Amino acid sequence: MTHKKYRAFFAWEHEREEKWLDTQSDKGLQLIRGGGISYVFEEGTPGEYAYKILLLDELPTHSKSRDFLRFLEETGVEVVGSYMRWVYLRRRRAEGPFEIYSDVDSKILHLKKIRTLLLGLLPLEAAAFLGNAGIGLHGSPGNFLLSLLLGFILVMIITHSLQITGKLKDLAQERVIHE
Structure with a gap:
């Protein structure tokens, strides 16, 4: 079923x-x-x-x-x-254990791909938020809620891009330790 x-x-x-x-x-x-x-x-x-x-x-x-x-x-x-x-x-x-990325370099590469994807979305999300924010503050409640949602997503993209950057720094230090 x-x-x-x-x-x-x-x-x-x-x-x-x-x-x-x-x-x-x-x-x-x-x-x-x-x-x-x-x-x-x-x-x-x-x-x-x-x-x-x-x-x-x-x-x-x-x-x-x-x-x-x-x-x-x-x-x-x-x-x-x-x-x-x-x-x-x-x-x-x-x-046995299921690992796609068994070494530090491949983990770094994967996280960089995800961060690049997020940073590529950042200008689009910022433009959508800024474009709607002016309307949202003076327009209908639906527009205001859309502005809040777009703002939330924008903050999430920035926050998680920074978190991924932190993970990348940790992995880079791990790579140095293992060398």
């Missing part, structure tokens, strides 16, 4: 989303299709799979991405969904 669930995560919350997917697995719900805010689960053995989400350099249909995903499949990883450049992966827990 399948179950469809809806849940929203921001781009910088991929680790939180992975934990949620692992929790669903522990309950016996295994992701069979995911992407964006929609998730389709199939009933199965509790704890059978571990999940990872990663941001590709290109769309999953790009030849470079297809080659990389094929390589992962050869190691026992299944692709169970995608949303834009994000892909949802799973692997049986019986095969």
Whole structure:
């Protein structure tokens, strides 16, 4: 039997989303299709799979991405969904710990990709907020609420970009220690 669930995560919350997917697995719900805010689960053995989400350099249909995903499949990883450049992966827990990024440099690269995505959205979000803020303060309550929402998202993007920068500094220090 399948179950469809809806849940929203921001781009910088991929680790939180992975934990949620692992929790669903522990309950016996295994992701069979995911992407964006929609998730389709199939009933199965509790704890059978571990999940990872990663941001590709290109769309999953790009030849470079297809080659990389094929390589992962050869190691026992299944692709169970995608949303834009994000892909949802799973692997049986019986095969051991599931790590996509086993070294510091690959973790740094992944976080830099996410931060670049956020910083790319920052000017668009700021323009939307500033463009609507003038209307929102003098217009209808709906516009005011939209201004608040846009402002909240803008603050979240800035905050999480800074948090990712902090993580990157920590990983850079870890790299120096391991060298």
